[in-house]
Amino acid sequence: MNSPSASSPGKAKADAACEGTRPSGGVCATGRWRDTPVRRTLTTQVLVVGGGINGAGIARDLALRGVRVALVEKGELGGGTSWASSGMIHGGLRYLQKDPQVTLHSCVDSGNIQRIAPHLIFRIPFLMPVFRDDPIGPELVEIALEMYDRFQPFKRGKPHTRLSREQALRLEPALSPQLECAFTLDEWGVDAARLCAANALDAADRGAQVRTHTEVISLLRDAGRVRGARVRDGITGEEWEIEAELVMNAAGPWLPKVARLAGLEVKLRPGKGVHLVFERRVSDLAIYATGIDGRDMFTFPHEQNSMAGTTDDDFYGDLDRMETTEDEVAYVLQAMERSIPSIRRHRVCHVTAGVRPTLFGFGRYEDELSRDYQVIDHGARDGVPGLFTIAGGKLAAYRLMAEDATDRLCARLGVRELCRTAQTPLPGGEAPLDVAALSRRFRVGWPAALRLFFRHGAHAPRVLEQSVPTPFAEPATPVPRIVCACEPVTDAELVHAALREGLRTLTDCSLRLRLGIGACQGASCAAAAASVLAEALGWSAEQTAHELATFLAERWRVATPALAGAQIAALELHRAADVGARGFTRGDRAGRGSEDSPRRSASWETA
């Protein structure tokens, strides 16, 4: 038969992989996906374990200082706590009372992040309604906000204002008319997963080895000293070793597990946090609410959606199998209902759940625990040199934490370069971009152009330029196709992520590109996206089926805990699009049994 894939770029790539030149997946030195030889044993100066915001931030800082670094992440970049965060680089009004240091750090660094990644952040105006039966009256609230105002200039935030009941209701008619008055304050949001990816990709651009779906299975020891790790590729099953002078354990809630590999104990007080994600904006303002137990929570706009949360409960379960319970969903909705009585009419299309790697504290409620962080040198603390751990902290202060941790690593390595992460733009943050011109030039709709700019900043034209040719490249300038209409995501961006950003699975697209996490939860875009990636990465039919089933199963898993109202109909449709439309091909990750597409396997050169 005429092989339909004979001339696809995917096949060419896959062929190269079969020749044994490189592992599948990962971003190589130049940030471009090239077939560079990588040995079975990689030797580097620092191995960073964990591709969340801490690990990615540290890897970038090290790379900027000229240190050779490898970053391994067992899932997708930012897929753990960072993804489950509220995606805010807020100062933390909450911490003002007990942790003013945390507030200061967060506010100062929020300003820095705005400077290095202006495309990735968005202003979130907050509205704080005050009710008659609130434990703290308007006067005390205003005093706190006046204090907070002093921090606002650090992050280009506006000072608070006090609104009358009528003014507040005019601004947001969905507010409960029971309110007495309201205050405004100013915070910033960020795409946390993209921020992680941007840090990791920039590190890769500067020579770092970044490998996703790669888990540390043991630490390499040399007379008590940690000198690297043995890692396993979760997709291909391959194992290899990374030799490093220093290992930085930045595994977030998983960090005690990594420390245990060296026989060490690092205690955390893990706190589970759940957010509800609405299919669209509930309000363009973030609105404070109070939980039944008096905790502060809010509903806030996040990119195309609104989110509500969060919970904070001690977590003792399996980090890799975290389920959201009906109780958690009910608790959040009940809190929101007091501020926004109509909240239950909005459709919750999925939930996020994650665990904060909070520093250990005994005898205190979850909310009272410090949001501060710690960098542990296990050489000094436990007599196990070569291993460091970073624990605790907040998304908003990630850069400062990374700077501190990197300073400690560099001191040990004898590297004298100073930190440049506060000044050096993240990829795409270098310059503003005329989005209208982008839309015209590539004949891509305004919403798609805007979102592309949001994720890629000044690099957006590059994304559309380099990757468009689809089947036969008939027109001279092919027009990007919209694959996911909610976000929107174009085929060009998917191909770019696959070929230039080292994206490895369809499921990772939800984090990296926000594909399929809107109203349809992938029902209308997942299969199309799988096809585009299959072409780009040379997936066989079996592997494509596996990727699609895995993606839809993950969407199902996160959609079902908050099942109410119209979301049930949405899930009925989701089922028809998934189970109802399946063929007889058995999904297979490795793609065995296909004749038309070579199996994309990775063999390694022996060192």
Added chain:
Amino acid sequence: MRVVVIGSGLAGAAAALELASREMKVTLVSAGVGATALSFGSLDVAVPSPEGSGLPLRDATATRLLAPRERLAACLRTRLRHPYATLFGRSGGGAAESAATDAVKSAAASLDRWLAPSGLRVEGGLDAARLLANVHGAVRACDFAFTGPAEGDLQGAAEVEIAAVTGLAQHDARPLARALAAEFAAIGLPRPSFRVVPLPLPAGFVVDGGSPARVAARTDTEEGLRALVAAVAARHRDETLGRRAEGERRLLLLPPILGFSGVLAKLTRLREAAGCRVAECLGAPPASPAGLRLAGALAAALSRESVVVRHARVRTLERTGRQLRALRLQSREASSNTEERLEAEVILLACGRFLGGGLSEHEGGVHETLLDLPLYDEAGVRVDGSAASRLVRASPEGPQRLFSSGVRTDSRLRPLGADGEPLFENLFVAGDLIGGFDPSTQRTGLGVALLTGLRAASEIARLAEQESA
């Protein structure tokens, strides 16, 4: 006799059309589009699925593909709570089987008669399955399908050309070809040769980021259709080299872009231009022009047969004891926010499940929307009042009670109470609202809609005869 049908999907429409053809006065109340408009081109009577709980593709010894007739028999034999068992008997003996077969034949013929004036035919039968490709490259062993995809039986073709329409989103010809090849390997049949052929359309034809709906709408204009026909003809002229099969042995498989009406005529022109068979892929939920075509053709038939269609939402049903008396309607037009009372002597409830609005959630539990009829899952366990999240698993695999649940009926399609007795004297139920099967695994969805709709109509007609006698 004043008959009111609630729901304008295939079940409700078929019932209304059947009653109208018996010269009865019918009012059809429709709140909007439901699951029928989201269907994707096949009329599944007994279609196999790869899921364990689905109908089998092969016979017990796995040596050959089952004929649809055998699959229907298997459904009657093994799915005791499936609506088919309710309609044709649970014994599964030869009598049930032949009753079911006859009913399917005559139902398909009736539907074909209603749809044909809109250029939509019902093709197929129970003797041999047609292997149709969907837009993602999955193979569906269909018994019946509508014009467009129906002509795309992959089994008869030696060579299948898969059209790659440049710029069209949601459609990638090469992965589709790979998926089809893998499907044939999985099914264990010799496969035709699959070839991807580019189908360049004029600049400006594909817009809006390749939106398939916009492209489909374009072929509804003469200009757009002419451009598509020209592209197919050009392809035919250029591509004679390398082509092995001719005429019926060759199939050109298009994405589902043949617009929302007049598919039959379009296919004739395309066949002529291509010099071979031409068909569309089946769509895939949630977006496919095929469902809208079907909904449109049904609406046209209802209007031809003078069925009164009221676009309104039913607020409540008035009842006296075991008799329903009237409906309270809220008009869909925004200007009129008034309720209206519509008297009824017989009511047919055909408003689907969650998508259609027949089932809904309130106060934390799942309920039948209008009368809070008791609901049962596939295993016969009562579920109404349960939280929806308790009726699904954390993974989409395996049985999902939430999506096999619905109303339980007697063989006359009267909804049953917990005691197994009909709840009302003048209420019937048709379509997906009847529970006992999961349409995603037991792919019998539109088949159930059509057969139960027609059965309900004949029960209602019989009731009318008794009353007049």
